Amino acid sequence: MHRRHCLRWIACCAIPLLASSARAEDWPKGPVRVIVPYAAGSTPDLLARLVSERLATRLGKPMVVDNKQGAAGNLGTDAIAKAAPDGQTIGVSIAGPLAVNALLFKKMPYDPAKDLEPVTIAATQPAVLIVSNKIAASNLADLLGLLKKxxxxxxxxxxxxxxxxxxxxxxxxxxxxxxxVHVPYSGSGFAVTAVISGEVDMALLPAATVMPQMKAGKVKGLAIASAQRSASLPDLPTLAESGVADVQADAWIGFVVPARTPAEITKRLHSELVQILAEPAIREKLRLAYMDPVANSPAEFRSVLAADLARWKPVIQKHNITLD
Structure with missing residues (x-):
């Protein structure tokens, strides 16, 4: 009797393990929805489409990109959080809706820490500090001198x-x-145009937006707000190299899934993404878009989220910034 109960217990334990393994091997069961909480043509959208094309080939199933913009990225990210946790919906999002918005909104439709599972930061795009050509500054020291004066x-x-x-x-x-004086716009294109026209004096914007304007001589680029120099912008110094060590504003883009997505599926998705981001053709396309591949672990992704919250909380509190 004891032996029979023991065997039955072993069998019961094995069933979920086998089922769990089958879920990973069988995934995906059909078209996968890739939700992007920003408009078509945005940097997160461009990365989502680039990677999704390769995912579709590797997995043998269609990847359908769904742009759901609004509410500072919360609308689409909420749709990711509330999707069935079966691996058939994945998301591509950024620091705002995955972390910082929780400091800016009194009430969020989802809990970024509880309702979403980080998979990997796919790439980061350095933010470039630019100034209008009318500003007499050719480096960060010049600009800081003007600001202090x-x-x-x-x-x-x-x-x-x-x-x-x-x-x-x-x-x-x-x-x-x-x-x-802060002048907000509804996108990076409008923001850089304001610097070009001289309507505002400076901005800190994604490289993909400003580099064509810098190359055309329409604005001046002084530094990037990254911890280290970017492989896609090797000639631009970091703010730290220029004398400001503790300001970082990388525009990273990460893949997430709804919380409670089976761990085996999340693990396989992570593996697929890491392999795709290591492909020379993908890395070259990212470089041309002024993005640097990252492909970190879920734990490292969580550390980045925690660091962003710690970095921006005092800034938000000091300036009483709110989106409600």
Whole structure:
């Protein structure tokens, strides 16, 4: 009797393990929905489509990109969080809706820490500090000198209140004890156009947006807000190299899945993404879009989220920034 019960217990334990393994091997069962909480043509959208094309080939199932923009990225990210946790829906999102928005909104439709499972940060795009050609600054030291001399004279554009382009400039301005006028726009294209026209004096914007304008001589690029130099922008120094060590505003893009997605499926998705991001053709396409591949682990992804919250919370509190 004891032997029979023991065998039955072993069999019961083995069944979920086998079923779990089967889920990973059988995934995906059909078309996979890839939700992007930003508009078609945005950087997250471009990366999602580039990687999804390769995922479809490797997995043998269609990948359908679904753009659901709105509410500073919360609308689409909420759709990811509330999707069935079966691996048939994955998401591509950024720092705002995955972390920082929780500091900007009094009430969120989802809990980023509980309702989403990080898979990997696919790539990061350095934010470039640019200034109008009318500003007499050719490097960061020049600019900081101007700000200290006239702390209330200058202005900057951003991709919207509460975005990293906004928070990063506020953090940088505080290093010079400057009170800059913030002019938010509805996207990076409008924000860089404002610098070109001289409507505002400076901005901290994604490289893909500003590099064509820099190459055309329409704006001046002074530095990037990354921890280290970017392989896609090797000639631009970091803010740290230029004398400001603690301001980072990388525009990273990560893959997430709904919480409670089977661990085996998440593990396989991570493996597929890491292999895709290691492909020379993919890396070259990312470089041309001024993005650097990352492909870190879920644990490392969580550490980045925690660091972003710690970095931006005092900036948000100091300037009383809210999106409600």
């Amino acid at each position: 006239n702390p209330k004279k200058y202005s900057f554009s951003s991709m919207g209140a509460g975005t990293v382009s906004h928070l990063g400039m506020e953090a940088l301005a505080s290093r010079a004890d400057a009170d800059l």
